[in-house]
Amino acid sequence: MKLRSINRIEPSQKVNMGGNILDQPLPSRKTDMLDPFLLIHHWAETMPGGQKQQNVGVGPHPHRGFAPVSFIFEGGVHHRDSLGTESIIYKGGTQWMNSGYGIVHSERPPKELAEKGGFVEFIQFWVNSPAKHKMDSAKYQPLTNEDTPKVYSDDQLVEVGVVAGELEGQKGPIDVDNPLLTLRLVGKKGGKKTVSIPSNYNALLYPLNGGMTINGETAVNAKDMVVFKLDGEGVDLEFSEDATAILLCGEPINEPVATYGPFVMNSQSEIMEAIKDYQEGKLGELEENFS
Numbered sequence: 001m002k003l004r005s006i007n008r009i010e011p012s013q014k015v016n017m018g019g020n021i022l023d024q025p026l027p028s029r030k031t032d033m034l035d036p037f038l039l040i041h042h043w044a045e046t047m048p049g050g051q052k053q054q055n056v057g058v059g060p061h062p063h064r065g066f067a068p069v070s071f072i073f074e075g076g077v078h079h080r081d082s083l084g085t086e087s088i089i090y091k092g093g094t095q096w097m098n099s100g101y102g103i104v105h106s107e108r109p110p111k112e113l114a115e116k117g118g119f120v121e122f123i124q125f126w127v128n129s130p131a132k133h134k135m136d137s138a139k140y141q142p143l144t145n146e147d148t149p150k151v152y153s154d155d156q157l158v159e160v161g162v163v164a165g166e167l168e169g170q171k172g173p174i175d176v177d178n179p180l181l182t183l184r185l186v187g188k189k190g191g192k193k194t195v196s197i198p199s200n201y202n203a204l205l206y207p208l209n210g211g212m213t214i215n216g217e218t219a220v221n222a223k224d225m226v227v228f229k230l231d232g233e234g235v236d237l238e239f240s241e242d243a244t245a246i247l248l249c250g251e252p253i254n255e256p257v258a259t260y261g262p263f264v265m266n267s268q269s270e271i272m273e274a275i276k277d278y279q280e281g282k283l284g285e286l287e288e289n290f291s
Helices: 111-116 268-279
Strands: 006-011 013-017 020-026 037-047 058-063 066-074 076-081 086-090 094-098 103-108 118-128 139-143 150-152 158-164 180-187 192-196 202-209 211-214 218-221 224-228 234-239 243-250 258-260 263-265
Touching (some): 094 103, 158 192, 202 211
Antiparallel strands (some): 158 180, 202 243
16 A cells, blocks of 8 residues: 655644634645635633533534534533434534535533533534535434444554544445545554555544654644645554544545635625525524523
8 A cells, every 4th residue: 555645734723713712723824725624623621610501612503515523522512403403422422414505503512511510622624515415405413432433453552433434344324425534543652553545535634632653754743734645545653642633534526615604605606695595594593492
């Protein structure tokens, strides 16, 4: 297998999102997007407790034209949406939402976490949808840690969770709009794993914590985004210390991208239509119920 070389390594930036300070590896100063991946936010915070669920997290907001995805690493996320869905996913799980024509949802910590406090850490990334799927019906897909297929290194020190796509015969359960391979990596110090990547997929690696060495020669620190070249079929990963990371790979869509806040379309006129449809209630409505 020919290994992919590294195009560049970029440190994540601190951003303020509604009063929450997040790490943002994508977009960056040099990389606006890595088709089909539009955005990556990494949130890690110790909640103090003594709070009401309705006063924390992110309240009702709309989406159209892409899939917002959350990988939960610590704590949990309580999802509610205008389809009538209510779902709580905890550590090791995934919330994948194909927003399609439109959906309104909220993302809050579970009630017990708001009240009692505790550590919360998750990654949210946005995956663009091809034009032919941007107006499909919205669909929310929850995936628990237990239901996530796993692949292990020969030394059993590296666990790879397959969320979407296929790796070594393990197929991710998530239904996606375009060809993807999205993986969650948990490795112990000294663990080694070669991960195959389709040769035509863009690929990036982001360690949440710990340290790793790529292809036996390049050290990567926590919160650095590694963008790979399209020149091979895999990467060698060695964990220089205990670490958690994500590996996002996808076939480029190669279509125009127009964005405005929570909407991702192909043209500015489609963005204006999305805003109008939301204002008229056509993307659905969400009235949260807090018991």
